[in-house]
Amino acid sequence: MEIFVLSLLGVSVTLNMYFASLKYTNPTFVASMINTIASLTFIIAVALRFEVLDLRNPRGIAKVIGTIISLAGVLIMTLYKGPVMRNLWHPLIHIPGKSAAINEDWLKGSILTVSSCVTWSLWYIMQASTLKRYPAQLSLTTWMSFVGAAQSAAFTVIVEHNSSAWTIGLNVDLWSTIYGGVVVAGLIIYIQLWCTEKKGPVFVTVFNPLSTILVAILAYFVFGEKLYLGSIIGAIIVIIGLYFLLWGKEGDQEVYMKTKDKSQCSTVDPECRI
Template structure:
């Protein structure tokens, strides 16, 4: 009996990161639909982004204050300007465009598009020398092929609609609200979605730079969410002239804001950081397509959403390309963790003798999925 309990605990510890990553993407999946339901009932995407990131910043603030008070660098004016630009790219622009695109497409389409962020980031990082092209190594070729395959999948999703996949069962849950004008323009939705992915890719690269000078991820996340919420509020006041759109009652709007702020911006970030610490960033990114699969299944079988053949083919191609890219990136992680050293002299008895790395490899930055 005791041996069985010990085996169960050992198995649980071994697969705990895997179970937590599945839980994360279940939370993301549910989040897509509660957000879409809120939009369908008249919630402005820009008001939602403002409230959500304000709630997220308030939730993360106490953890950042207590856990990083001894390691948090001093915030200078120049550093604050960088955080301002980082918030503008990662919250005000990227997230607003992402959620606005959901009004013209669907959660399935948006979830599939988000898988292209890794490929777009790779394209932008190469000329900035954050990534190196190696045509003589299989993993280097895999990164290039993965990028091209992912982008071809995006082109198929955008330009080819195809026949509707027939659903023999009616929707089990109806989320269509009073706003019946959604999902009407795939082109506009595609442009917004691709633009948000490009902006997020630039945001990730900027993170790599600012984290070197402000190595306090929770504090940085708090600043980015709160500053981004303020920027989004200004943007919303410019584009939303109806003051009633800011009023939130005890309805789906409130629950979507609380869910997005507490669960997505609070709990999920903490779990992701723990998984990254235990298993590394490559392990975390491998699970990203799980959201696409879960969203497609729920959208089709539970909510009765239309699925088009072009979207399914494109999403599969994007995921295949993502895994090619991740396999190539995993080689970078292995080189980083297995850096080889050599002696600088012929004998270790020599007092001037010391170890030096044969090749220095830049530490891979942590990238957290944003929804």
């Protein structure tokens, strides 16, 4: 049952909302919004006592300030679209039949993106809990991938009645599917599980800003995606907040390492406790 819920939160429900949000917004906006996962994970982790929060300590205050700043950046990105940035040159890759003006619905896309971020945050928290009892990351990744694929297939049968949607040609669709299955659903999830066990769920999510930078560069310069001023301002604010949060988390790691060293010292040599 636990693996079923993990697959639901980490693969089927979350990724379907994530891909649907791309249809209504653009990759840069979605990648920027994903940065809020760290703040949402922190809030949920504190509520469930997975995360330590000491407001008497400057690092504890930094965690709260970072979370507030990040959420403020999200509000700006959601509520303020702003003028579109001018393309500096023609895109290197043109996708036939794609128009940036088609299917854009910023509010609907924002709701889907935020919802996927919330479920992803819950997934990270649940990972930390599951790995304490089931520390086999590779086995857990395999089970989540298989169960998530079955859930997604069942969902597609219910909502997609066009048989052509199941057809994958020898084009970018095939390579996207292979990349998504092998790299995203396989290798990346395994690495995330390993990092979650070693460092905790909040630490893993604070590196999401790197994906925002890479996506913005590729989407804007390679595919010619529209880039809005509101997304740029909001993304910068979110990243600033995240690194406040990261600085606060660094203190937790120092305390953890000191506690671990003392525990190992007392086990090996009782005299070092003096």
